[in-house]
Amino acid sequence: MLPFKLVRKNLLRRPLRATLTVLSLTVAIFLICFLRTLITTLTAGVEHADSRRLAAMSSTGLFVELPLSYQQKIDAVEGVERTTKFQWFGGYYRSMKGFFAQFAIDGEAMFAMYPECEVSPEQQASFLHTRNGCIVGDALAADSKFDFKLGQTIQINSPLHPTPGNQAWDFVVCGIYHSKSPNFDNRTLFFHWEYFEETLKGEGHPPGVGVYAIRVKPDADIPAVIANVKGLFENGPQRVDCNTEAEFQRQFVTMFGNLPLFVGWIGTGVLIAIFLACVNTMIMSMREQLSEIGILKSLGFTDRSMFGLLIAQSFTLCCVGGALGLLLAWSTQRGVENLLGTSFPGYRILPATFALAAVIAMLLGLFTGLAPAWRVAKLRCVEALRSVD
């Protein structure tokens, strides 16, 4: 049948060339994983959204705050089990290099409504009993830029919400949380609404709420709840838009506009570049093997088997390169996540992405070998033997 030993030996005939090609593939497959993950990270929120949670925000946009009085009214809507509030704090640690997400929340309500946020009971209790306590995501705490430790008092400056004396805000790290789901990111800081409101009392204008998160009862009619919530505030003071959490996340993603498309183009470009590079290598090897192929054919090996030989060579090369690329992507996940930092949190490569990359590597293996394999299959014995490169 196919001389498989020949496949291996041919590939290793020029080890440097094979190595360089494999390395190019490694790099390309890694990039494809990375680019694809940028997109899946963006949409992670959509896919893992909780089906029983809704989000209510101002219909004009997140820039506008909703009055505190809304919470009670929303609670009173039929089908609503519980409501909690989030307000974007907009602060940074030390300088804008240390910019990350912080929210003022109802501590107890949030833990009840977001089981994805996992905190040990002692830390939870400590947080709830400390006025200016906060909990931080484990990735944030581990990031060397922040290095937050339990019990540490940290200063956060907020250009959006300066304290009356224009000082930084003090928070005590009472707990470190771990996120169990891709839609709840692990680089955020949560602190108490009361502390937020009290500190800003001096400003004269009570702070408003950016988003109300609503959990509906298990048997609730979600479209009805949404319609009712919207209807409550149709005439103001702030009109409200209410959506399922999935829809809210999806809308958020659409705001990025062309960016996902753009990333897709880059991925295509990478694929094309690597395809060309591999074809280049395969053609070069093929040229050198011509006289050998002639000999094999003269010995009685069929055209088809020679075709298979070349395809097997390119397939092997691409699979090795692909496997290394996947390994590289997997092992550098944490590193890349830290690099992306707080501007793009939640970088996690999904199994589906690994599968996609693997399939791409295999397809590359098949297609890059096609042209040389075809040439070799069609080659007449005599030509092949006569060829000197």
Added chain:
Amino acid sequence: MLVPITYNLRSLFVRKTSLLLTVFGIGATVAIVSGILALQQGFKTMFVAGGRDDVAVFLRPGANSEGDSQFSRDRGLQLIKNVPEIAVGEHGPEASMEAYLAVLLERSGGGLTNIPLRGVQPATFEIRGDEVKIVEGRNFKPGTDEVIIGKRLVDRIQGCRIGDSVRLNTTPFVVVGVFDHVGSFGGEIWGDLDRFCTTMGRYGPNRVIARLKPGTVIGAADPTKAMFSETPIPPVPGSMADRLRDDPVIPAKVMSEAQYLSAQTVFLTIALISLGAMLGVVMGLAAIFTATNTMLSALAARSREIGILLAMGYRPIPIFLSFLFEAVVLGLIGGVVGCLLALPFNGIRAGTMNFQTFTEMAFAFRVTPFVLIVAVTFSLVLGLLGGAWPAWRAARMRPTQAMRRV
């Protein structure tokens, strides 16, 4: 004593398939890096265009952008009275209060986006002068529920034509005109300051802008540097900025509009340049490997030629240089191909959220000379690095070895 370059140039073109594949491989890499750079240049030039040195922007102390800042109406007025450097025109001080908000609107192709809303006073138009032109319809009447739309929004966003109605909270505002501005205002919706504030429940403007008397020095620290510095960077001592920072009544952070605008796209610039650099390095490595492979293969095929050259008396260093030269030319051709692939992007409109200000930025790709220079330099470096090892190998060949190879 150098090997004639006709030899290298002509040899490059002998194996056309190999040349094409390598050149397009390098070209694809260069095109991608150029594309990203063109994106960054696009929004940078758009945003920074129209930023004036004679216009001052006053924000609340500690604010990094107008979105962070807030004044009450009274304090805004007091601030204007407090600053003698503001030029005085026939209608009074050339100063205007502005509110900055955003409204969620739908894009023409689907999807939502935050469009910047600017509530302005008539003085804004005086300060802007000819920079802001009404190109269709008319300007809004102060104190009414009318708005004008920036030209860049008209086709990109649904419901942004003259006669359409834009709903802000509970109040519909009628679009009565389209205006154009060379910079970022061309992607905004403008209306009356007070009507916007009332509708949105805001208690005052976000910022004050003013035209300053000629020759005024603001003395503000570079806002970009200040944002990333762990210790605050003070303004020039004794300057206007210094004085206002410590003002006991109405403290304010002041800088020139040019300074302000250049700091608004910093994060996006960093993000894109990092992405571009990362892709450049990673794809560049693959391109280098391809170039090395191609050159090694060419070397193998031409080893007898090298043997002949050595036999004749050509020395290793000229041979090294000649192969390096060949690789660099290879890179250069790839770079040119990459530029040609990137050029069609010039002028293509794009829009994305500037996550620093959380609002939509509509701009166009700009393939500037800077982009082309970076692209070509990058490709030369790729060629150089890719050809280094093969050229070294070529130079180390011994004549008898080289001649013996088949």
Added chain:
Amino acid sequence: MTSPIVSVHNLTKSYSRGGETMRVLDGLNLQMDEGDFIALMGPSGSGKTTLLNMVGGLDRPDQGDIDVAGDPIAEMSGAELAHWRARTVGFVFQGFNLIPVLTALENVELPLKLTKLSGKERREHAKYALQLVGLTDRMHHRPSQLSGGQEQRVAIARAVVTDPKLILADEPTGDLDRTSASQVLDLLAKLNTELKKTILMVTHDPHAAERARTIVHLDKGQLGRIERNAPAPAAARI
């Protein structure tokens, strides 16, 4: 009696291949006078190409001395040898002598680029050399457009263009048909008799060897018998 232009003394060279060491040249002694035309013959593995490479400064012996045109080349460094080769020897190899992407004229010019001649002077010399080999009408053709014999003649033109003291030819007629081979050998003989060029030629073709003045046989790395030829028929023509 002129002093010999090539003087080889106790030349020894071994090669290792696949773990085995073979002694290719074994204490060889040889002398060539100026104006000589020597054909080196012997079975494959006898070391004739190795000897040629040594005399041409392309390879170095393990032991022994080589003096060519008064230069002790066995002691020279690589850089010195390169410089020496450019001045002193001209090579003609078996097949594939020319750079495929350069024209005949450019190929002949190549060695001159290592000298201090101006572009114009180089071209003049190259054209003259091509005239000598009778290929002026083909000077702008690339090797692919020339026949095997023509290629070899261009190679010879290149070998003489720097006016070297010694011409070294390794199986120059190996790949050629009878007629072309004859033309090439005529040329070499002419160079020897009319232009007084010293030629050392390796060949296994007895017809080629006949055209030389002296045939030296090599066997197992040592000198065998030496035959003196009658002057080549072509040279007898006055």
